[in-house]
Amino acid sequence: MATPVRVTMTVNGEQRTSEVEPRLLLVHYLRDHLGLTGTHVGCDTSNCGACTVHLNGDAVKSCTVLAAQADGAEVKTIEGLASNGTLHPVQEGFWEHHGLQCGYCTPGMIMAGADLLAKNPDPSEEEVREALAGNLCRCTGYHNIVKAVMSAAKAEVRA
Amino acid sequence: MTAVEPAPGAEKWVGQALRRKEDPRMITGRGRYVDDQVVPGMLYMAVVRSPEAHAKITSIDTSAAAGLPGVHGVFTAADLDLASPLPMAWVPPGVEIKTPEHWPLAKDEVKYVGQGVAVVVGEDKYAVVDAAEQVIVDYDPLPVVVDPEKALEDGANLVHPEFGTNQVHEWTIGGGDMDAAWAESEVIVERRIVNHRTAGAPIEPRVCIADYRGDQLTLHLTSQNPHLIRLFMAGELEMSEDRIRVIAPDVGGGFGVKISHFPEELLAAWISRKVGRAVKWTETRTEHMSSTIHGRDQIDYVKVGAKRDGTIVGLDCTAICDFGAYFTLLTPFIPSFTGFVISGCYKIPNLNFTARGVFTNKMATDATRGAGRPEATHLIEMMIEQLAHELGMDSLEVRRKNFIPKEDFPAEVAIGIVYDSGDYHGSLDKLLTHVDLDAFRREQEELRAKGVYRGIGFSTWMEICGLAPSRAVGPAGVGLQAGFYESSTVRVHASGSATVYSGTAPHGQGLDTAFAQIVADQLGITPDMVDVMHGDTGTGPFGLGTYGSRSLAVGGESIARSTGKLVDKAKQIAAHNLEAAPEDIELVDGKFSVKGSPDKGLTLAEVAGAAYVTMDMPDGMEPGLEASTFYDPENFVFPFGAHACITEVDVETGKVDIVRYVAVDDCGPAINPKLIDGQIHGGITHGVGQALYERIHYDDDGQLVTGTFVDYALPSAADVPSYETDRTETPSPVNSLGVKGVGEAGTIAATPAIVNSVIDALRPLGVDFLNMPLSPQHVWSQIELAQGRGAPGDPGKQGGSWGEHGSGSAGSGPTSPSEGGAL
Numbered sequence: 001m002a003t004p005v006r007v008t009m010t011v012n013g014e015q016r017t018s019e020v021e022p023r024l025l026l027v028h029y030l031r032d033h034l035g036l037t038g039t040h041v042g043c044d045t046s047n048c049g050a051c052t053v054h055l056n057g058d059a060v061k062s063c064t065v066l067a068a069q070a071d072g073a074e075v076k077t078i079e080g081l082a083s084n085g086t087l088h089p090v091q092e093g094f095w096e097h098h099g100l101q102c103g104y105c106t107p108g109m110i111m112a113g114a115d116l117l118a119k120n121p122d123p124s125e126e127e128v129r130e131a132l133a134g135n136l137c138r139c140t141g142y143h144n145i146v147k148a149v150m151s152a153a154k155a156e157v158r159a
Numbered sequence: 160m161t162a163v164e165p166a167p168g169a170e171k172w173v174g175q176a177l178r179r180k181e182d183p184r185m186i187t188g189r190g191r192y193v194d195d196q197v198v199p200g201m202l203y204m205a206v207v208r209s210p211e212a213h214a215k216i217t218s219i220d221t222s223a224a225a226g227l228p229g230v231h232g233v234f235t236a237a238d239l240d241l242a243s244p245l246p247m248a249w250v251p252p253g254v255e256i257k258t259p260e261h262w263p264l265a266k267d268e269v270k271y272v273g274q275g276v277a278v279v280v281g282e283d284k285y286a287v288v289d290a291a292e293q294v295i296v297d298y299d300p301l302p303v304v305v306d307p308e309k310a311l312e313d314g315a316n317l318v319h320p321e322f323g324t325n326q327v328h329e330w331t332i333g334g335g336d337m338d339a340a341w342a343e344s345e346v347i348v349e350r351r352i353v354n355h356r357t358a359g360a361p362i363e364p365r366v367c368i369a370d371y372r373g374d375q376l377t378l379h380l381t382s383q384n385p386h387l388i389r390l391f392m393a394g395e396l397e398m399s400e401d402r403i404r405v406i407a408p409d410v411g412g413g414f415g416v417k418i419s420h421f422p423e424e425l426l427a428a429w430i431s432r433k434v435g436r437a438v439k440w441t442e443t444r445t446e447h448m449s450s451t452i453h454g455r456d457q458i459d460y461v462k463v464g465a466k467r468d469g470t471i472v473g474l475d476c477t478a479i480c481d482f483g484a485y486f487t488l489l490t491p492f493i494p495s496f497t498g499f500v501i502s503g504c505y506k507i508p509n510l511n512f513t514a515r516g517v518f519t520n521k522m523a524t525d526a527t528r529g530a531g532r533p534e535a536t537h538l539i540e541m542m543i544e545q546l547a548h549e550l551g552m553d554s555l556e557v558r559r560k561n562f563i564p565k566e567d568f569p570a571e572v573a574i575g576i577v578y579d580s581g582d583y584h585g586s587l588d589k590l591l592t593h594v595d596l597d598a599f600r601r602e603q604e605e606l607r608a609k610g611v612y613r614g615i616g617f618s619t620w621m622e623i624c625g626l627a628p629s630r631a632v633g634p635a636g637v638g639l640q641a642g643f644y645e646s647s648t649v650r651v652h653a654s655g656s657a658t659v660y661s662g663t664a665p666h667g668q669g670l671d672t673a674f675a676q677i678v679a680d681q682l683g684i685t686p687d688m689v690d691v692m693h694g695d696t697g698t699g700p701f702g703l704g705t706y707g708s709r710s711l712a713v714g715g716e717s718i719a720r721s722t723g724k725l726v727d728k729a730k731q732i733a734a735h736n737l738e739a740a741p742e743d744i745e746l747v748d749g750k751f752s753v754k755g756s757p758d759k760g761l762t763l764a765e766v767a768g769a770a771y772v773t774m775d776m777p778d779g780m781e782p783g784l785e786a787s788t789f790y791d792p793e794n795f796v797f798p799f800g801a802h803a804c805i806t807e808v809d810v811e812t813g814k815v816d817i818v819r820y821v822a823v824d825d826c827g828p829a830i831n832p833k834l835i836d837g838q839i840h841g842g843i844t845h846g847v848g849q850a851l852y853e854r855i856h857y858d859d860d861g862q863l864v865t866g867t868f869v870d871y872a873l874p875s876a877a878d879v880p881s882y883e884t885d886r887t888e889t890p891s892p893v894n895s896l897g898v899k900g901v902g903e904a905g906t907i908a909a910t911p912a913i914v915n916s917v918i919d920a921l922r923p924l925g926v927d928f929l930n931m932p933l934s935p936q937h938v939w940s941q942i943e944l945a946q947g948r949g950a951p952g953d954p955g956k957q958g959g960s961w962g963e964h965g966s967g968s969a970g971s972g973p974t975s976p977s978e979g980g981a982l
Contacts, residue, residue, distance in 0.1 A: 021285065032284075037195035038188015040411070042362040043444040047868035050362055078188035091186045095178050098833045101841065102667030103185030104363040104411025110186060125881070133877035136868070138362050138412050139667050141844030141905075142876040144837060 012080025029067035049135030052108035059115035078107035089152035099148035101139030209269035212861025214298035229282035251638035263422030270484035273449025318518035327516030334573030335509030340473025344464025363411020364442035369427035384704025407694035410666030415526035454527025473509035496531025540911035616915025621799035625712035644791035653771035655764025662702010663714035708900020717790035724786035800824035813939030842905020
């Protein structure tokens, strides 16, 4: 085994430091080392987006980032998206509009949707669909996911 | 967070589009899937898999792997001492099925790419993959057979030489007289319709944790039917069932692929017992594509005969069914489902369906969403539009002319199955309130003049689901070696809330919410007060699981019956307290009260309190408030609907875009319309995937070339439109809720609507038949061919003819699943 590397990052507002294998993927660091199992793995090839988290404010696929590359970064996962017990509007939208069925793609889908709205608060349906094209869902057919993100956009724009 | 709120003024929970009880944990990352779980001391397992499609194993050297630090064991078939191989559960009376023994690791020979050859367990999940790479296997390649039609030819290479043939079985269902049908027909249309191989591809792969300790085995498993898995494992491991507990917690989608019993959970359990540590295995996506069951893969030779006025006289289909090398739980049974619905929505007096199963050097096929019924709808609805074109009639007119009329239900079709209820004219009429066909035809003409090619296609579909009933599906019926009832226990607690234990194993359907709505209405409480438990053999009665659109029609009815028993008991307790007769007690506004005196009565909590504290109980009544039911219905249920798809084809590139998709479906009275719409949206998209994008492809050497999501294209949000959905509600007489299934409906309906619409778009260019998947390359090639232009090489085709069909009497050119690429 290669010499472990020391990584320090802020995850959901909390500073975490660990010694990890250089090849350790960020998603496995989050799941196996920090116990943040809301971030899922679905494909191993960066196609499905179930592992999407925010890295320094951008949505990334954490199966394609090494934990070592996230050294010094701010990471936000699905567990850190609601604040003080209040759901993020995208989470509310998913619940209200039945944007999930089995729930497995959902954390990644919500993180991708939240990233879109942070950058484009009032997207068109086409923009939502394009923004979510890197996240696969086998259950919902995307109809209600798109509705959920659109409704969250409206809620945020109104607020 | 409150899970549900009542709609203002609503009297019942059933029928309301409640948001789901399941969601709060899932939208906050607090779901509990198998891979999220950790058992102290757990080891990780990696599987060494065959890179060869067919080869003799000449040696396996495990020494290098076994010597690596942290490795606790390397095992091959020679180490295993299992009592029995993996099961296949179909023994049809009077039909011979050649069934190869299916062991969890290859013995002597490998017969498909991805077959397990050895397993490694160790401390670290990365290191165990490294160790698996150090297992050295020598192979001596053997001849490979990939094309199922060539596999049936004399002299073909044999997958299992001991059988002397690659043909697995021949199974037929029919009715009437086919010779008379052809004699009576004025028009006959024949086509070769390819329903290619696809993957179920839930986003959560298969995962297990086997934890054997103190003579007890706990298996955490991504399963659609944990109770059956326990039964099988008890036999294989020679353990009594009471010492095995199988738990399917949150399961990240199934689509059929998590019904079967797979090698890995058996290996993990066997190794856990052997090494005394828990063992976890997490499938990679590539393993999913190579070593989890595939779906479809039928080549259907279809012949339809009709009168000039459009009356269909007969339909015959012979299906060549590629089963791969070994069977999983239901492999050879799946095409029979195509036979059960070969009549579609139509009154066809003469019918025949024959399935011929074939061994090839591929992964097994088995149930994926729809299982045999998408194949049936596809071939029937394609043939309806092909026939209509041949007759010069409107395809909707042909459909209406042949629909089983509403007044005929319950309707027995020529193969002897009785459809429970239906209104096929009604669903098509409702569809046409959303789709102005005349306006579309005008627009289509105008756009064509500008070089824009749009088409419309229809699918008026029906299906058979709600598996159950045992007498039809079980050993005495078509021969599945199980009963197909569903179980439930409903327990009202002393404080007046309830827990429901269901034998179903939902994995995304929202049944916690739907079941709670049913029970809440019956007991006069809110859905928030009803907890639904499932997927754990350690709690609740033996159940059959979730697949075949059965959970509501069979499992939900079972729960309604258990709850009904509790209501009867509650009425007796209330009557005793109120000094009235039980038959005079009714449940009004959450109180069991005497008819006409709603103010004075007992709430469920008061009734339950009496039942558990044993105060004021009728003489001789047992304490407690709990009931169980094993419900075995009298018949299947038969959902139906009408779908329309409008596509636009870029004739320069062959790219197909879905412009509109409108679906009218009927699954009986809605328990929760939100859940129904969700199932329909997802089901349609699964069909879009097969029609346009997805295809499992093996090359001529049996190498899997679609082994990741890079090569196997699931539709994304950017590939599909928002859907327009509507419903009709025709109750089923089979169960008290009147409900039918909906989980597979969209997938069963969708593919012919899409393909018919593309054909409609391209008819002016001479394209009048297409097989799936409609990749740009394939569509463009067919346009080129129809236009009489030369055929530049199509990398997806190896030696096949360009011609896909001919109009009129014969479908000519071959397009097998190994041709006509989605690549």
